[in-house]
Amino acid sequence: MIVDGGAYSELVNPTASPRRDARRNHERLLAEARTLFSERGIDAPLDELASRAGVGAGTVYRHFANRDALIRELYDTAVAELHDFAPEILGAETGWRSIELWLERLGSWVAESPYLPAVMRRVAELDPGHQPGAEFADVIDGIVERAKEEGALRADVTAVDISVLVDMLGSVGQYGGAYLPYWRRQLTVVLDGLRARPDLTPLPGDGQAFGEFHDMSHAKGPRSAPRD
Amino acid sequence: MIVDGGAYSELVNPTASPRRDARRNHERLLAEARTLFSERGIDAPLDELASRAGVGAGTVYRHFANRDALIRELYDTAVAELHDFAPEILGAETGWRSIELWLERLGSWVAESPYLPAVMRRVAELDPGHQPGAEFADVIDGIVERAKEEGALRADVTAVDISVLVDMLGSVGQYGGAYLPYWRRQLTVVLDGLRARPDLTPLPGDGQAFGEFHDMSHAKGPRSAPRD
DNA sequence: AAGGAAACGGAGTTGACCCTCCGAATGATA
DNA sequence: TATCATTCGGAGGGTCAACTCCGTTTCCTT
Numbered sequence: 001m002i003v004d005g006g007a008y009s010e011l012v013n014p015t016a017s018p019r020r021d022a023r024r025n026h027e028r029l030l031a032e033a034r035t036l037f038s039e040r041g042i043d044a045p046l047d048e049l050a051s052r053a054g055v056g057a058g059t060v061y062r063h064f065a066n067r068d069a070l071i072r073e074l075y076d077t078a079v080a081e082l083h084d085f086a087p088e089i090l091g092a093e094t095g096w097r098s099i100e101l102w103l104e105r106l107g108s109w110v111a112e113s114p115y116l117p118a119v120m121r122r123v124a125e126l127d128p129g130h131q132p133g134a135e136f137a138d139v140i141d142g143i144v145e146r147a148k149e150e151g152a153l154r155a156d157v158t159a160v161d162i163s164v165l166v167d168m169l170g171s172v173g174q175y176g177g178a179y180l181p182y183w184r185r186q187l188t189v190v191l192d193g194l195r196a197r198p199d200l201t202p203l204p205g206d207g208q209a210f211g212e213f214h215d216m217s218h219a220k221g222p223r224s225a226p227r228d
Numbered sequence: 229m230i231v232d233g234g235a236y237s238e239l240v241n242p243t244a245s246p247r248r249d250a251r252r253n254h255e256r257l258l259a260e261a262r263t264l265f266s267e268r269g270i271d272a273p274l275d276e277l278a279s280r281a282g283v284g285a286g287t288v289y290r291h292f293a294n295r296d297a298l299i300r301e302l303y304d305t306a307v308a309e310l311h312d313f314a315p316e317i318l319g320a321e322t323g324w325r326s327i328e329l330w331l332e333r334l335g336s337w338v339a340e341s342p343y344l345p346a347v348m349r350r351v352a353e354l355d356p357g358h359q360p361g362a363e364f365a366d367v368i369d370g371i372v373e374r375a376k377e378e379g380a381l382r383a384d385v386t387a388v389d390i391s392v393l394v395d396m397l398g399s400v401g402q403y404g405g406a407y408l409p410y411w412r413r414q415l416t417v418v419l420d421g422l423r424a425r426p427d428l429t430p431l432p433g434d435g436q437a438f439g440e441f442h443d444m445s446h447a448k449g450p451r452s453a454p455r456d
Numbered sequence: 457a458a459g460g461a462a463a464c465g466g467a468g469t470t471g472a473c474c475c476t477c478c479g480a481a482t483g484a485t486a
Numbered sequence: 487t488a489t490c491a492t493t494c495g496g497a498g499g500g501t502c503a504a505c506t507c508c509g510t511t512t513c514c515t516t
Contacts, residue, residue, distance in 0.1 A: 018492085018493090020483065021492090021494080022492075022493060022494090025494085037450065040450070042450070043271075045473060046473080055495080057474090057475080057497095058475085058494065058496070061474090062493070062494080066475080067474085164400065164407065164414055165414055165417070167399070167400075168396040168397065169396065171402075175395075175444045175445060176444070176447030178444045179392065179444045182392075182433055182435070184432050185385075185389055185431040185432060186392055186396060188429050188430075188431050188432060189385070189393070189421040189422055190417060190418060192420070192425075192429055193416075193417040193418055193420035194417055197425075201416050201420055203416050203417070204412050205409065205410055215406060216407045219405075222342045222343055222402060247461095247512080247514075249463065249464080250462075250513095253464085273504085274505090275502095275503065276503095278465095283465080284465035284466055285466065285504085285506095286506080287463075287465075288505095289505060290464080294505075
């Protein structure tokens with residue numbers, strides 16, 4: 001999915017479509033940024049990004065004004081990718097199946113994109129007002145409600161709990177890919193723990209509102225690396 | 229718990245006990261390093277560590293030859309802390325209770341020490357042979373076995389699954405503390421998913437051996453930051 | 457309390473990386 | 487194919503943080 005690349009077109013060519021080599025390099029840079037940032041963190045040297053993409057350093061900065069602009073574009077394309085999951089998840093036959101799909105699809109998406117959590121945090125630092133993911137709050141809320149009405153999902157979980165579980169499951173991606181083939185075991189444990197049953201331990205506390213979850217998933221953390 | 233500080237004593241004073249101000253500064257530096265690294269990642273400027281600890285830059289390097297030495301010492305004290313959990317966990321009345329305590333105690337320990345995962349990865353990069361945590365493999369194996377024999381723990385989970393779940397639960401610590409009061413909700417879900425029941429979904433795949441888990445939890449990842 | 461060893465502080469040196477600049481190359485247009 | 491705007495490459499200037507060095511201070515010993 002392509003997201004306009006507003007920053008790009010404004011930086012390079014305010015009017016028409018860019019030259020073919022420019023478009024090719026732009027895509028290459030984004031792709032290499034994802035693997036580089038996954039391997040070495042979002043503060044990896046951009047000179048290395050240039051050499052991995054097979055371009056000069058100047059080309060990196062023609063396409064992205066600076067590191068933050070690059071990170072912002074990675075964020076925007078990620079949010080766009082998120083939309084691609086909607087049809088399958090919302091089209092599931094039952095609410096419970098939607099929950100399963102939500103955890104599986106988003107969990108593996110995060111796990112396979114280890115740069116994402118750091119990117120989200122950095123963007124939130126850069127402009128805290130920017131919260132394009134807020135629209136998903138209603139979606140997950142609806143799914144949770146439906147699954148509870150079916151009597152399949154335990155009544156005491158909230159949409160925020162589900163979202164936190166996605167992040168937790170996705171956190172295996174931080175471990176360099178070695179465990180990627182196995183994390184669905186933990187997913188299964190979680191799903192079994194989410195089913196409505198007569199003898200479940202009540203969840204402690206009251207859960208949280210979705211806005212607080214956004215603040216959490218985008219909070220400053222140790223992966224934000226050295227910066228003010 | 230104090231762990232000798234071998235690196236320290238060799239660097240500063242090979243024979244006798246160090247001066248009082250030196251000991252005080254050493255402790256201060258370690259303490260400030262934990263909070264600094266939690267807030268800004270393990271590559272935060274050491275000059276800032278110096279000013280936070282109220283010492284000069286030179287003092288940092290007298291106590292720790294370089295950043296890697298500091299990270300190694302943080303690792304060693306963490307492993308030592310881990311031993312403190314053993315009595316309570318092993319002394320539990322049932323194997324199942326040990327499982328509960330293991331997940332709760334280690335989970336909150338990781339969650340409250342957000343610098344830890346990055347430190348583990350960095351140390352594994354520095355010297356891959358150093359695996360002091362290996363001794364814990366037998367401990368968790370024994371607990372899992374006991375809880376299964378009681379019929380309380382589902383039969384298809386392994387000690388590795390439990391360890392991965394600890395890391396997952398602890399990953400909320402990456403989110404800057406905002407969610408720390410709530411993560412026990414997810415712990416409860418996980419525990420409910422771990423109980424032996426007649427109708428559980430079988431866990432997919434075969435699980436892993438413990439050595440592979442060490443490699444995973446210490447694998448290079450995006451938090452390792454820019455370095456070779 | 458005096459002497460000496462140990463530790464401290466912080467200015468200065470070095471190296472790495474961000475980003476700019478401009479002559480060279482490439483793709484679009486006619 | 488010729489022209490020209492657009493994009494590229496990579497050397498180099500500037501900044502920031504790691505680490506060193508040595509005159510000064512603090513602590514320990516007697």
